[in-house]
Amino acid sequence: MDTLAPRTAARTRKPRLSLWTLRFLLTGHLVAVLAQPVLAGRYLTGDVDAITVHGLVGSLMSLVAMALVAGAVAYVLGGRGQLWVLPVTVLLFLAEGLQIGMGHSRALQVHVPLGVAIVVAAVLLAAWVWTPAAARPRGVR
Known part of the structure; x- marks a missing residue:
């Protein structure tokens, strides 16, 4: 009787709540x-x-980016999500802090290209988080 075999197979834990939190934060940030x-x-x-x-x-974006880092921590550690998301969100948070400083100091030669880089990163992250790859647990291809 091999009918119990599929039920006893180990199930991989997928990011669910942490993924939806990350999706919400990245979309709002975008x-x-x-x-x-x-x-x-x-x-x-x-x-x-x-x-x-x-x-x-x-x-306000810097506050959202701070929450985004917390959401990435939950996604990576709690939801077993992709590891690269955490350093990317930390870099995005730091870039936005630098962006605020450059804007207040009127250093437009840094503020404008950094702003473009932040927009590109935010678009790519927000697009990725809605793909099936974002829902896969770490180590599964």
Whole structure:
């Protein structure tokens, strides 16, 4: 009687709650990141109040990025998710901190290209987190 064999096979633990948390955080972060060039563009076209909102959204983004690091820790450690997600989210958090500093010091030669890099990283992370690869536990291909 081999009918019990499939039931006794070891099940791999997949990231579930931690993955949904990461998806929520990365998607919200992406919305804020994509708002930044729009707000900067509005400022450059004459809407002087847009720079205040740009700064506020940037500061709030750093809080979201901090939560994103915590979500990545839960995804990697608790959900057995992909290891590379944690250092990437930490680098993104640090880049956003540098971005805020460069913006306040008006160092646009760093602020603008770093902003582009942050947008690209946020888009790629947010797109990846919705793929089936993000749901696979570590070590499964």
